[in-house]
Amino acid sequence: xxxxxxxxxxxxxxxxxxxxxxxxxxxxxxxxxxxxxxxxxxxxxxxxxxxxxxxxxxxxxxxxxxxxxxxxxxxxxxxxxxxxxxxxxxxxxxxxxxxxxxxxxxxxxxxxxxxxxxxxxxxxxxxxxxxxxxxxxxxxxxxxxxxxxxxxxxxxxxxxxxxxxxxxxxxxxxxxxxxxxxxxxxxxxxxxxxxxxxxxxxxxxxxxxxxxxxxxxxxxxxxxxxxxxxxxxxxxxxxxxxxxxxxxxxxxxxxxxxxxxxxxxxxxxxxxxxxxxxxxxxxxxxxxxxxxxxxxxxxxxxxxxxxxxxxxxxxxxxxxxxxxxxxxxxxxxxxxxxxxxxxxxxxxxxxxxxxxxxxxxxxxxxxxxxxxxxxxxxxxxxxxxxxxxxxxxxxxxxxxxxxxxxxxxxxxxxxxxxxxxxxxxxxxxxxxxxxxxxxxxxxxxxxxxxxxxx
Ligand code: FCB
Numbered sequence: 001x002x003x004x005x006x007x008x009x010x011x012x013x014x015x016x017x018x019x020x021x022x023x024x025x026x027x028x029x030x031x032x033x034x035x036x037x038x039x040x041x042x043x044x045x046x047x048x049x050x051x052x053x054x055x056x057x058x059x060x061x062x063x064x065x066x067x068x069x070x071x072x073x074x075x076x077x078x079x080x081x082x083x084x085x086x087x088x089x090x091x092x093x094x095x096x097x098x099x100x101x102x103x104x105x106x107x108x109x110x111x112x113x114x115x116x117x118x119x120x121x122x123x124x125x126x127x128x129x130x131x132x133x134x135x136x137x138x139x140x141x142x143x144x145x146x147x148x149x150x151x152x153x154x155x156x157x158x159x160x161x162x163x164x165x166x167x168x169x170x171x172x173x174x175x176x177x178x179x180x181x182x183x184x185x186x187x188x189x190x191x192x193x194x195x196x197x198x199x200x201x202x203x204x205x206x207x208x209x210x211x212x213x214x215x216x217x218x219x220x221x222x223x224x225x226x227x228x229x230x231x232x233x234x235x236x237x238x239x240x241x242x243x244x245x246x247x248x249x250x251x252x253x254x255x256x257x258x259x260x261x262x263x264x265x266x267x268x269x270x271x272x273x274x275x276x277x278x279x280x281x282x283x284x285x286x287x288x289x290x291x292x293x294x295x296x297x298x299x300x301x302x303x304x305x306x307x308x309x310x311x312x313x314x315x316x317x318x319x320x321x322x323x324x325x326x327x328x329x330x331x332x333x334x335x336x337x338x339x340x341x342x343x344x345x346x347x348x349x350x351x352x353x354x355x356x357x358x359x360x361x362x363x364x365x366x367x368x369x370x371x372x373x374x375x376x377x378x379x380x381x382x383x384x385x386x387x388x389x390x391x392x393x394x395x396x397x398x399x400x401x402x403x404x405x406x407x408x409x410x411x412x413x414x415x416x417x418x419x420x421x422x423x424x425x426x427x428x429x430x431x432x433x434x435x436x437x438x439x440x441x442x443x444x445x446x447x448x449x450x451x452x453x454x
Contacts, residue, residue, distance in 0.1 A: 005393045006453035012115065012404030013449040014076030015069070015426065016361050018122035018166065020052045021413040023082060025059030029097035032088025034124035035134070039182035050419025056411055057434050059101070064436075066108045068427065069410065072442055073449045076115040078360060078406045079105070080122035080166065083147050090126035091143040099154045106158050117360075117406070118159050119221065120148060120205065122166040123181070130183055135171070135194040138281070141201035148205040149212070156213030163298055163360065164205045167223040168198040169247050180417045188274050192250075193281050199254055203289035220255060221298030221360045224248050224348075226340025227305045227318055235309035239316030242267050243307040247318070256352045257291035271316060296403065297348060298360035301341045301388075303334035327380075330364040332422055336384055338391040345395035345402060356401050362388050363408035365415070365422040368439070376428045376439035385441060386454065393453075407445065411436060 020036045027033070040051035058065055069077055083090070085098030109116045121144070129140050152162070165171070170181070172195035179186040202220050209218050227247070229240040245264035253261050265277040305318040320333060328336050341362065348354040364384040370376050385407060396402050412425035420431055426442035429435070448454045 004451075004453055005390060006451075007393065008396065009452070010403075011452060012076050012358070013445075013452075014074055014078055014115075014117065014404065014406040015072075015410035016078035016117075016406040016408050017058070017410050017413065018080045018119070019082035019085075020055070020122070020124045021409070021415070022056040022058040022411065024052065024054040024057045026051075026053045028059065029085075029101070030088055030095040031082065031098060032084035032090070032095075033127040034082065034084045035127055035130045035182040036124050038127050038130070039184060042184075045182075045184065046417055047419040047421050050414065050421075052414045054431075055414045056429055056431075061434065062105055063108060065410075066105075066112050066114070068436055068438075069109075069114055070112045071446075072426075072438060073446045074114055074410075075449065076117055076161075076404065076406070077109055077410070078117035078119060078163070080119035080124075081151055082124050083121065084124065084126040086151050087126065087143075087147050088128075090129035090140075091146050094150050099151070102151070103154060106155055110158060115161065116159050117161040117163065117358075118151075118155065119163040119166050120144075120151065121164065121171075121201075123171060123175075125182075134183060135176075135197045136190055138197055138200075141197045141204060144201035145204045145208055148208045152209045152212035156209070156216065159213060160216045162209050162213065162216055162218045164202040164209075164218070164220050165198055166221045166298075166360075167300060168195060168202075168220075169251050170223055171195075171198060173246070188268070189276050192274065192279070195250060196279065196281055196286070199251065199290045200286055202255070203286075203292045206292045206294060217295035217356075219294045219296040219298050219356075219358070221300055222248075222251050222255075223300040223302075223361075224252070224344045225301065225303050225305050226337060226343055227307055230306040230308035230319070233309070236307060238267065239309040239318075240307035242271065242273075242316040243305070243318040252348075252352055254287060254290045255294070255297075256354075259287050267316075273316075294355075296356040296358055297352075297354045298358050299344060299348065300361035300408070301344055301359060302332075302362065302364075303330075304337035304340045330380075330384065331367060332365045332418075334365075336364070336387070338387040341388050342391040342395050345392065345400045346398060349395070349398075349400040354401070356403050358403055359392060359405045361406060361408035363424050363426075365424050367423050370428060370437055374437065376437055378439040378441050381426070381439065382441040382444050385445065389448065389454065 176191040411427040
């Protein structure tokens with residue numbers, strides 16, 4: 001048995017969700033269509049044809065969900081705003097019903113003693129903006145500022161923790177290079193341009209939030225999984241540099257004021273991954289805007305990836321090794337690698353000198369159902385969380401300014417291209433009845449929060 005690990009006083013324990021994954025109510029009360037509505041309504045895009053039309057029906061059940069959070073002892077709740085509820089066509093006319101929904105949610109959380117962490121963009125772009133080119137055009141970044149203005153003006157008196165974007169790398173690359181997420185494009189050159197407009201919109205939004213939400217803390221959430229070269233060969237090392245460059249440095253470097261890592265463009269062109277190694281869309285002043293100081297950085301961490309060069313065209317890529325031992329893999333086929341969380345936290349601390357860090361997502365997919373007694377014995381999720389909490393604790397002992405931890409996810413939900421086939425919740429959701437059942441991991445987590453350690 002290891003001895004008890006205690007976290008610093010004031011360490012914030014929470015859980016996270018995202019609008020499209022839980023809300024449902026996809027066309028209610030004036031909400032506009034999002035790219036995820038369009039994508040999931042298009043045949044063959046999402047597993048089993050699942051959609052977020054109803055999802056966890058959180059749009060109607062939010063009071064019950066806040067009560068649930070309170071039962072679990074959560075100190076904080078990270079959720080995202082659906083932009084098309086606020087501005088149904090992305091810009092212009094504001095939908096008061098959308099603002100009211102989130103305003104009531106925030107009041108409910110505060111009444112329950114739960115600190116709201118609001119993410120502005122967790123992937124549900126208004127379809128009307130996509131029709132004009134989406135994040136590929138600069139005007140979408142301008143529309144994001146308009147949206148930020150509307151929502152932060154309404155919630156800024158009560159919400160004091162803001163995250164501009166969730167995982168811009170996934171938005172740019174999974175949505176527009178790999179094409180498995182909305183809008184489903186497959187073009188890395190376009191994805192790089194998109195990444196710039198995402199980061200630019202972050203830079204432009206931060207001062208707007210500060211203006212409308214005095215005393216607020218603002219940050220951005222990056223997904224950084226731990227990557228290593230698959231072998232000691234120079235080719236695999238190059239693959240690692242390109243993979244790490246694209247997925248991590250391409251986003252972290254400009255946010256931390258270092259501009260874009262140009263080696264990524266050079267090697268991307270050399271390997272034929274990109275056609276154009278110029279960035280004419282980066283205008284004077286853009287890099288300064290992106291480098292706006294933030295109060296914290298959010299880290300989403302799940303697994304380890306290995307970079308190798310031995311694909312047919314010799315282009316570098318990052319792969320996940322085939323599952324061997326089920327004890328070390330989750331049902332997403334993601335390797336369980338808590339040391340990677342420690343390493344990434346150290347990297348953000350030492351290499352990027354992040355002033356303050358939150359783990360804004362970490363969790364595991366297991367489909368363990370309720371048993372005959374109605375309990376959900378998800379011991380493997382509990383083990384996953386415990387090992388990652390321990391890695392976070394070790395990082396804190398090494399001086400990392402980690403201030404809080406959000407488990408992904410509060411409840412089972414719509415897992416993007418996997419639909420309802422992957423369950424990340426610490427609360428079981430029966431999607432037929434919408435009944436919620438805290439899993440064993442949730443009950444354990446409650447105790448961790450009470451003891452501020454385990
Ligand atoms: C992250 C997303 C989140 C969820 C988890 C499993 O990339 O931010 O919405 O899908 O993965």
